[in-house]
Structure formats: structure tokens, C-alpha cells
Amino acid sequence: MTIQLRAMRPEDVEKCGTICYEAFKGISGAHNFPKDFPTPEAAIGLTAAFSESPHVFNVVAENDGVIVGSNHLWEYDAIRAVGPITVAANDQSKGVGRILMQAVLERGKGSAGIRLVQDAFNSRSLSLYTSLGFDVKEPLALVEGTINGEMSNGVEVRPLQAGDLSACATLCRSVHGFDRLEELKSVPPFLTSFVAIRDGRLVAYTSSPHMWPLNHAVAETEEDMENLFTGVGSLSNGQSLSFLLPTRRSNLFRWFLSKGIRVVKPMNLMAIGEYQEPKGSYLPSVGY
Numbered sequence: 001m002t003i004q005l006r007a008m009r010p011e012d013v014e015k016c017g018t019i020c021y022e023a024f025k026g027i028s029g030a031h032n033f034p035k036d037f038p039t040p041e042a043a044i045g046l047t048a049a050f051s052e053s054p055h056v057f058n059v060v061a062e063n064d065g066v067i068v069g070s071n072h073l074w075e076y077d078a079i080r081a082v083g084p085i086t087v088a089a090n091d092q093s094k095g096v097g098r099i100l101m102q103a104v105l106e107r108g109k110g111s112a113g114i115r116l117v118q119d120a121f122n123s124r125s126l127s128l129y130t131s132l133g134f135d136v137k138e139p140l141a142l143v144e145g146t147i148n149g150e151m152s153n154g155v156e157v158r159p160l161q162a163g164d165l166s167a168c169a170t171l172c173r174s175v176h177g178f179d180r181l182e183e184l185k186s187v188p189p190f191l192t193s194f195v196a197i198r199d200g201r202l203v204a205y206t207s208s209p210h211m212w213p214l215n216h217a218v219a220e221t222e223e224d225m226e227n228l229f230t231g232v233g234s235l236s237n238g239q240s241l242s243f244l245l246p247t248r249r250s251n252l253f254r255w256f257l258s259k260g261i262r263v264v265k266p267m268n269l270m271a272i273g274e275y276q277e278p279k280g281s282y283l284p285s286v287g288y
Contacts, residue, residue, distance in 0.1 A: 003068070007058065012060055015067045017047035019069060019087070020046070020047060021044070023086035055074065056074055059072075059100060067088075068096055071101065073107050078178045082115070092124075112273060114272045116129065116271075116287065117267050134272050139269075140247060140284065141247050141263045142265050145260050147230055147233030148234070149234075150230070152227055155197065155231070156231075157197075158194065165181060168202065168218075171204070175218045176282065187207050192210075193205065193208065204224040205228070206229070206283070213286035224281065226255055246284070252281065
């Protein structure tokens with residue numbers, strides 16, 4: 001097998017999206033977990049969005065002119081994020097994934113850090129990423145469900161407004177040491193971001209609480225995070241919440257479970273380069 005890499009082109013989107021759907025369906029099905037993409041069209045749509053974004057580096061692997069896989073590097077902010085990386089079923093375990101990972105790692109050289117989130121039950125990807133230098137930083141759980149309840153007095157939860165962006169960036173920097181401003185500004189218009197205001201001050205935000213791959217959230221305290229998601233739940237008209245939760249944050253984990261949120265599957269946050277233990281409450285996206 002002779003693998004050649006090149007930039008993704010618009011005409012590659014359907015093929016790469018289909019491979020992405022089949023690859024994730026295969027690994028999830030083998031372990032009896034729900035599919036990450038409900039339909040091929042969903043994976044194709046995500047691939048199209050990445051292909052069109054000036055903030056995403058997209059690379060395709062070919063074998064004798066036939067596409068066998070693809071990978072993506074999110075370049076919105078100081079920290080880079082990998083994925084989804086996918087390889088056609090008949091071409092797995094042949095080194096294609098390693099070559100695609102090496103391509104984005106080379107692209108990301110010089111950045112503050114590179115991160116990804118992987119399925120903890122996928123021993124193949126865990127081994128690959130570890131061998132390439134990634135360290136497991138945080139065990140995660142993909143969770144979903146609805147939340148009902150009352151917020152603390154003096155707290156308001158509402159959709160994010162353009163005037164909130166600077167405060168969101170400041171909050172994120174206080175928790176992580178960096179901000180995700182460009183990523184937050186790039187949330188698709190069909191999704192809603194929310195903020196929590198306490199005593200007239202922005203103390204929490206969540207970027208996409210109904211779509212876990214694109215969601216991230218930060219809050220000054222766990223109580224602020226609880227109030228944020230209680231408010232989001234009341235504004236969701238019964239729509240299910242879906243997000244990643246660091247399971248070492250045991251009190252927050254137990255709080256979400258007590259509200260009826262259920263665990264879907266285990267995942268891991270992995271990183272190369274700069275990493276600061278978060279100083280507040282946070283939820284990662286599928287990138288970091």
C-alpha cells in the first residue's frame with residue numbers, strides 16, 4: 001500500500017463523509033454503543049462544514065488514487081484540536097491512521113498544544129494516540145438527557161449575545177489559561193449558546209449544549225455550572241441536552257445524575273504540549 005496525502009477538495013466531501021459514517025458506526029456497533037452520526041448525511045454535512053471552514057486544516061489519504069481516509073485539525077484558537085480521523089474499513093490496521101495523524105501533528109507544530117477526545121473503549125485509537133505522544137489528561141463521559149429545576153436566586157440564564165463574547169473569553173482564560181473566542185464565534189447559527197449571569201456578572205457559558213461534539217462550557221464554580229444547565233434545561237422546550245462531562249468532577253457528575261442525565265459512553269481527553277489543570281468548572285468539546 002502506497003499512501004499519498006493531499007488537501008481535501010469539495011468533490012471529496014461525500015466520499016470522506018461516507019467513510020467517516022461507516023468507520024464510527026463500525027467501532028460503536030462492535031461495542032454496542034449508539035452511533036455518533038445517525039445517518040451518512042450527518043457525517044457528510046460535518047465534513048462539508050470542515051471543508052469550507054478557513055479555520056480547519058483538512059487532509060485526505062489516497063491509495064492508488066482512491067480515497068481511504070481523512071483527518072482534520074481545528075485551528076480556531078491557540079490550542080489545536082484533532083478530528084474526526086477516519087479510515088475506510090478495508091484499509092484499517094495498515095498504517096493509514098498513523099500517517100494521517102502525523103500530517104496534522106506536523107501542521108500543528110509551534111502551536112501551544114494539540115488535543116483530541118477519543119472513545120475510551122477503542123483500544124486501537126488509544127494505542128495510536130499514545131504512541132504518537134498524546135497523554136490522557138481527563139476521563140470523560142458522554143451524557144445526555146433533560147434537566148428540570150429551579151436556579152439559585154439572583155441568577156439569569158439567557159442566549160449568548162454578541163456583547164457577551166469578551167466576557168466569555170476572559171472567563172475561559174481564567175479557567176483554562178487560554179480562550180476559545182474564535183471557535184465560540186463560529187458556532188453554527190442553527191445552534192444556541194447560553195450564558196449565566198450572577199449579580200450582574202457573566203459567570204458561565206456553554207457553546208452548544210444540545211450537540212456534544214461542538215459544545216464546550218466554562219464556569220467560575222460548579223454551582224454556576226449547575227445553574228447554567230438548569231436554566232438551559234428550562235429554555236430547551238424538552239429538547240435533550242448532550243455534552244461531555246469530566247468524571248473526576250465527582251460532585252458535579254453526581255448532581256447531573258441526580259437530575260436524570262444518563263451516561264452514554266466513556267471517553268478520554270488527550271493532549272500534546274501545553275496543559276493547565278482547569279481552575280474552575282468546565283465541559284470539553286469533542287476537540288478539547
